[in-house]
Amino acid sequence: MNFTPSxxxxxxxxxxxxxxxxxxxxYREIPDININLDEFEEWAIERLKxxxxxxxxxxxxxxxxxxxxxxxxxxxxxxxxxxxxxxxxNGGIYKDYNENCDARKRDLCSHFILRLxxxxxxxxxxxxxxxxxxxxxxxxxxxxxxxxxxFLSLNNTNxxxxxxxxxxxxxxxxxxFATAGNNNxxxxxxxxxxxxxxxxxxxxxxxxxxxxxxxDVISGVCQTFRSELxxxxxxxxxxxxxxxxxxxxxxxxxYLHQSYMGKNYSVTENMSTLSVNxxxxxxxxxxxxxxxxxxxxxxxxxxxxxxxxxxxxxxxxAGLPLEQALVLWRSEFTKKMDAxxxxxxxxxxxxxxxxxxxxxVNYTPYSCMKIIMGAVGLDExxxxxxxxxxxQALKQLLEASNISTQSIQEILNLSQxxxxxxxxxxxxxxxxxxxxxxxAINHPNQxxxxxxxxxxxxxxxxxxxxxxNDSSVIDDIENNEFDQTMVDFVDKMDQ
Amino acid sequence: MSDDQFxxxxxxxxxxxxxxxxxxxWLSYGNVKPENFLNREFSFTLHEDIYIRYQSFNxxxxxxxxxxxxxxxxxxxxxxxxxxxxxxxxxPQFHALEKELVIDIDMxxxxxxxxxxxxxxxxxxxxxxxxxxxxxxxxxxxxDFGWKHLLWVFSGRRGIHCWICDESAxxxxxxxxxxxxxxxxxxxxxxSKRCNxxxxxxxxxxxxxxxEFNSLLAEQDFLGTTEQCSKVLSFIADEKLKEQxxxxxxxxxxxxxxxxxxxxxxxxxxxxGLLNFKTKHCVEDILLYLAYPRLDVNVTKGLNHLxxxxxxVHPKTGKICIPINPKVxxxxxxxxxxxxxxxxxxxxxxxxxxKEIINDANLSSNRLKDYKKTSLLKSVNIFxxxxxxxxxxxxxxxxxxxxxxxEF
Ligand code: SF4
Ligand SMILES: [Zn+2]
Numbered sequence: 001m002n003f004t005p006s007x008x009x010x011x012x013x014x015x016x017x018x019x020x021x022x023x024x025x026x027y028r029e030i031p032d033i034n035i036n037l038d039e040f041e042e043w044a045i046e047r048l049k050x051x052x053x054x055x056x057x058x059x060x061x062x063x064x065x066x067x068x069x070x071x072x073x074x075x076x077x078x079x080x081x082x083x084x085x086x087x088x089x090n091g092g093i094y095k096d097y098n099e100n101c102d103a104r105k106r107d108l109c110s111h112f113i114l115r116l117x118x119x120x121x122x123x124x125x126x127x128x129x130x131x132x133x134x135x136x137x138x139x140x141x142x143x144x145x146x147x148x149x150x151f152l153s154l155n156n157t158n159x160x161x162x163x164x165x166x167x168x169x170x171x172x173x174x175x176x177f178a179t180a181g182n183n184n185x186x187x188x189x190x191x192x193x194x195x196x197x198x199x200x201x202x203x204x205x206x207x208x209x210x211x212x213x214x215x216d217v218i219s220g221v222c223q224t225f226r227s228e229l230x231x232x233x234x235x236x237x238x239x240x241x242x243x244x245x246x247x248x249x250x251x252x253x254x255y256l257h258q259s260y261m262g263k264n265y266s267v268t269e270n271m272s273t274l275s276v277n278x279x280x281x282x283x284x285x286x287x288x289x290x291x292x293x294x295x296x297x298x299x300x301x302x303x304x305x306x307x308x309x310x311x312x313x314x315x316x317x318a319g320l321p322l323e324q325a326l327v328l329w330r331s332e333f334t335k336k337m338d339a340x341x342x343x344x345x346x347x348x349x350x351x352x353x354x355x356x357x358x359x360x361v362n363y364t365p366y367s368c369m370k371i372i373m374g375a376v377g378l379d380e381x382x383x384x385x386x387x388x389x390x391x392q393a394l395k396q397l398l399e400a401s402n403i404s405t406q407s408i409q410e411i412l413n414l415s416q417x418x419x420x421x422x423x424x425x426x427x428x429x430x431x432x433x434x435x436x437x438x439x440a441i442n443h444p445n446q447x448x449x450x451x452x453x454x455x456x457x458x459x460x461x462x463x464x465x466x467x468x469n470d471s472s473v474i475d476d477i478e479n480n481e482f483d484q485t486m487v488d489f490v491d492k493m494d495q
Numbered sequence: 496m497s498d499d500q501f502x503x504x505x506x507x508x509x510x511x512x513x514x515x516x517x518x519x520x521w522l523s524y525g526n527v528k529p530e531n532f533l534n535r536e537f538s539f540t541l542h543e544d545i546y547i548r549y550q551s552f553n554x555x556x557x558x559x560x561x562x563x564x565x566x567x568x569x570x571x572x573x574x575x576x577x578x579x580x581x582x583x584x585x586x587p588q589f590h591a592l593e594k595e596l597v598i599d600i601d602m603x604x605x606x607x608x609x610x611x612x613x614x615x616x617x618x619x620x621x622x623x624x625x626x627x628x629x630x631x632x633x634x635x636x637x638x639d640f641g642w643k644h645l646l647w648v649f650s651g652r653r654g655i656h657c658w659i660c661d662e663s664a665x666x667x668x669x670x671x672x673x674x675x676x677x678x679x680x681x682x683x684x685x686x687s688k689r690c691n692x693x694x695x696x697x698x699x700x701x702x703x704x705x706x707e708f709n710s711l712l713a714e715q716d717f718l719g720t721t722e723q724c725s726k727v728l729s730f731i732a733d734e735k736l737k738e739q740x741x742x743x744x745x746x747x748x749x750x751x752x753x754x755x756x757x758x759x760x761x762x763x764x765x766x767x768g769l770l771n772f773k774t775k776h777c778v779e780d781i782l783l784y785l786a787y788p789r790l791d792v793n794v795t796k797g798l799n800h801l802x803x804x805x806x807x808v809h810p811k812t813g814k815i816c817i818p819i820n821p822k823v824x825x826x827x828x829x830x831x832x833x834x835x836x837x838x839x840x841x842x843x844x845x846x847x848x849x850k851e852i853i854n855d856a857n858l859s860s861n862r863l864k865d866y867k868k869t870s871l872l873k874s875v876n877i878f879x880x881x882x883x884x885x886x887x888x889x890x891x892x893x894x895x896x897x898x899x900x901x902e903f
Binding site for chain 2: 173174175177190195196199200201202205206207208209299
């Protein structure tokens with residue numbers, strides 16, 4: 001795959017027949033195509049969206065009924081306007097070869113582009129491999145039988161037909177193990193290609209070959225795909241430094257995995273509900289990562305740079321106007337330093353985040369993925385608590401949040417198994433009594449917005465002051481209790 | 496032999512008896528790839544349990560001298576690494592590449608079911624478990640996986656090792672080793688987990704067990720006590736059926752009679768279609784539980800797992816870890832395995848006799864290799880036979896290699 005630096009549409013391509021002759025791929029050959037930077041980015045983002053849809057829906061745990069799962073994935077892909085992937089998945093519904101070919105080309109290239117991005121750490125590689133396998137399985141299951149057979153022969157998957165003679169021998173020794181069927185329902189492959197079937201004694205072995213029934217073939221193909229992909233990613237990583245030095249797309253490759261494809265919350269929509277006066281109350285509807293930062297800010301009167309970024313941008317996205325933000329940070333920080341120093345050192349940065357200084361970029365609040373992928377030092381409080389705190393500390397944080405012990409245990413288990421965002425979704429459910437309308441939490445601002453909706457805050461209209469005042473007495477008491485436990489906890493962590 | 500004599504005996508053994516050249520031939524695998532021997536890890540357990548890992552040798556000569564100097568109580572064989580273990584073991588890139596696929600069966604894993612001995616002891620009676628194990632594994636490894644070069648070795652006390660030396664077996668990844676042994680370890684997930692007795696491999700194993708089962712039953716007296724009976728009956732999920740059998744059990748005393756009663760009842764019920772899917776195969780379940788090989792799966796799974804070398808001397812029993820011919824495994828008696836002191840006596844006796852016979856002839860008896868004067872000869876022959884068939888494979892790959900060279 002060659003890369004044309006020009007942003008003009010110079011697509012020189014040498015169609016290599018072999019790379020495009022099937023809707024489904026094992027991605028064994030890097031395509032010999034020139035693509036421009038726009039395509040490079042666009043295709044990568046498209047595929048990433050597909051993979052994220054898969055993750056979201058499988059996180060939701062609806063995989064027990066695979067048919068339904070497929071339907072919801074296909075539906076979501078269509079809804080998101082990912083028409084090329086939608087075409088490939090639905091296989092063969094369009095007649096125009098060029099259209100078909102275009103979709104296949106995008107599929108092929110975008111896979112290789114994402115390899116560049118997801119080869120950099122064990123964690124990223126694992127994520128990518130799992131998603132690609134999910135996608136592969138799903139696409140396989142939607143192929144027609146002829147297409148499946150064609151795929152197997154095209155890809156040299158080492159499956160071969162079972163001869164008449166072999167079939168007879170096999171039938172004799174299989175006896176009641178075999179399900180009734182005829183010759184062409186079995187394929188023969190080296191036993192090392194179907195380890196799971198061998199391990200569970202689900203397959204007949206003879207002379208080092210496994211005789212695999214058609215429906216089990218996919219498990220072997222996936223195993224091949226998985227091991228090839230994981231080897232390729234490691235190789236890719238070894239070459240990575242060379243590619244990423246190319247400035248033209250270095251940054252894109254470096255940061256795409258942290259980006260998040262949903263709503264970006266950079267502009268607050270309809271929600272100027274947050275003010276210095278209401279923030280303590282509202283912080284109860286914050287996700288744990290932000291709740292903790294709020295408490296630390298209130299008790300320590302300081303936050304380190306990373307934490308200020310994470311929390312500050314979140315507040316912006318949650319509807320805290322710039323003037324209010326300045327009031328909040330100044331009122332806390334000046335408890336420990338004089339106003340002059342604050343104005344010099346910190347207010348610039350806050351204004352900067354709101355796009356009022358420097359390049360005047362309106363900065364985007366961090367998504368969960370970015371927060372989760374970030375690095376967190378020992379006495380720092382930013383990051384995602386489900387990932388970046390040990391289970392003991394996380395437990396205490398959760399206990400301070402007034403949710404049932406059973407939920408706490410579930411959340412702890414989820415986060416221990418690396419399902420940080422599902423843990424967060426569980427927390428949302430435990431906290432609000434209902435699931436979020438989205439499949440899983442993937443943005444702290446989404447968490448907050450949805451909680452607010454549930455609390456009956458009408459996003460369209462501003463809440464009038466009297467309403468807030470009415471409940472503020474009770475809030476104050478609750479807040480005090482709540483804050484006290486959190487402060488105690490934070491103190492303990494400091495020791 | 497007393498404990499403090501052992502080091503002296505061992506000294507003689509390593510000087511006169513250990514089959515170095517055959518051993519070197521084995522692990523060089525035709526020298527198609529010299530690294531096979533050069534980068535092979537050996538580890539030694541020396542006197543007083545000093546354990547040294549990552550030994551490796553450049554030549555047969557070096558190997559021989561080092562062993563004779565160190566006189567290890569135990570030699571373990573490890574993996575072939577990507578570089579020399581002795582020199583490079585601390586390099587970050589240092590890692591294991593390949594190793595024989597090994598299986599370890601130890602009699603202590605049978606303590607739950609064997610009644611004749613326990614712990615370290617082993618007798619002709621419980622050796623039958625090993626006979627069954629070898630027969631079952633031989634078939635499975637050869638027929639199902641297609642490997643041909645199997646070296647079976649007595650572990651020196653109460654077990655057997657199997658070294659599968661085919662090239663494709665040596666190159667297996669840990670995950671593949673794992674699947675292989677899980678496939679064979681029918682009993683691994685606790686005693687009560689039932690496996691699919693219709694799988695061709697399991698079915699064949701049950702057939703092998705049946706051939707030996709009557710003798711085993713008589714020797715082990717599996718149904719001798721009420722306790723044993725109830726353990727066996729726990730494999731029958733149907734309460735009514737269990738009662739019927741129990742009634743019969745009270746009428747008979749011997750295990751043989753009781754077992755016959757059990758099978759008759761189950762068969763009758765089966766014929767009349769009274770058994771559900773859970774109880775249908777209860778006889779097979781019991782047979783597997785009582786006689787299927789009990790494998791130490793972890794030994795097989797690790798690419799880097801060390802295993803005691805053939806021709807070691809067991810420090811407690813003095814027995815040699817000799818190769819076994821699986822075809823006549825039932826003739827093997829663990830209690831008549833040559834011990835180190837017997838072997839050394841045999842050499843001395845032979846030499847004495849020779850001296851008497853050819854007293855003043857010029858021919859020296861020392862022309863004859865020492866092991867040929869002893870009962871170790873038989874074991875070395877088995878080893879050599881194994882090597883001969885292995886040799887054919889590397890002749891093949893040498894030809895292949897020279898073909899490739901010619902082509903380019
Ligand atoms: S999952 Fe996202 S919202 Fe939830 S705590 Fe972690 S970073 Fe915050
Ligand atoms: Zn015994």
